[in-house]
Amino acid sequence: MSGYAKWCGRLAGTTMWRSIAAGEEQHVVPDGVMDLMWHDDRLVIAGADTTALAIATRPGAATWGLRFPPGVAHALLGVPARELTDHRVALADLAPVPGEALDAAEDDVPLMLEGVFAALWRRAAPDPSALRLAASLDRAARGHRSVREIADDHGLSERSLRRTGDRLFGYGLKTLMGIHRFQHALHLARSGTALSEAAATAGYFDQAHLNREARRLTGTAPGALLA
Incomplete structure (x- = not known):
């Protein structure tokens, strides 16, 4: 993890998580937060949910996520969080995706997510x-x-x-x-x-x-x- 990414994580209070699929479908329960996720080999923004969602998965597949603290997703992406509620949207549809950060995905997904977060933070300057x-x-x-x-x-x-x-x-x-x-x-x-x-x-x-x-x-x- 780079020094800048560590600094951003401490400043914004982000949380890294990983989920391993037990079957072909996972149920996600509303938790009042938004996430930057690496799912099915793509970067996705998970909006806040109002009801449980069933997400298609492959047994044993790992989904990594970086949980945004309150208000940070709106600050970094520049769109009202309401537009993302109950949706999963490709990050590329909302903001530029730094290619240098994606290069780390194959070897170190957490490092890649932190790099993307750091790039979004620098661009938005919340x-x-x-x-x-x-x-x-x-x-x-x-x-x-x-x-x-x-x-x-x-x-x-x-x-x-x-x-x-x-x-x-x-x-x-x-x-x-x-x-x-x-x-x-x-x-x-x-x-x-x-x-x-x-x-x-x-x-x-x-x-x-x-x-x-x-x-x-x-x-x-x-x-x-x-x-």
């Missing part, structure tokens, strides 16, 4: 204040606050907050709050917390409320997701 706003709104969406309270805290009307959420996250704060709450409950349950306790801790009325939310977002019950 406004730090815009990224701070996105980070603050995302933190607020993870707490037990109302949309009105979040808007007031940030000096925005609820209508302006909705437009800002569409631009930065791909949907409004109410949807983002619901997805973060669901992911929090899922994380607790995967860590061994009983579903009823996970539901209460994450802010659901009861486990039945969590079950309904899971079916709305993923089409299945939490127990099936954990299995």
Whole structure:
């Protein structure tokens, strides 16, 4: 990893991940984030999801991803995140792809993704204040606050907050709050917390409320997701 790529990763808080396909289809659950991915030998931007998606894969194939922190995808690509919601779009359709970074793909996919990220960052030169706003709104969406309270805290009307959420996250704060709450409950349950306790801790009325939310977002019950 180059020094500049390391610096960009620390500055923007990116996260690298890898997924190995167990079958011919993978189900992706909404998590409120956007990613730069290397999938089927091409660079893809994964928009924020509102419901679970089924992605065609080859058993054993690896998909690598670089997770963007809040607001960074919009800052680097110059398009409202709403335009990418529930879509997977080739990076080349959105921004120039640096050829020198792609040269590393065969030997070191993480290095290639970091190189592409660094090139996008240099080209866009994101406004730090815009990224701070996105980070603050995302933190607020993870707490037990109302949309009105979040808007007031940030000096925005609820209508302006909705437009800002569409631009930065791909949907409004109410949807983002619901997805973060669901992911929090899922994380607790995967860590061994009983579903009823996970539901209460994450802010659901009861486990039945969590079950309904899971079916709305993923089409299945939490127990099936954990299995």
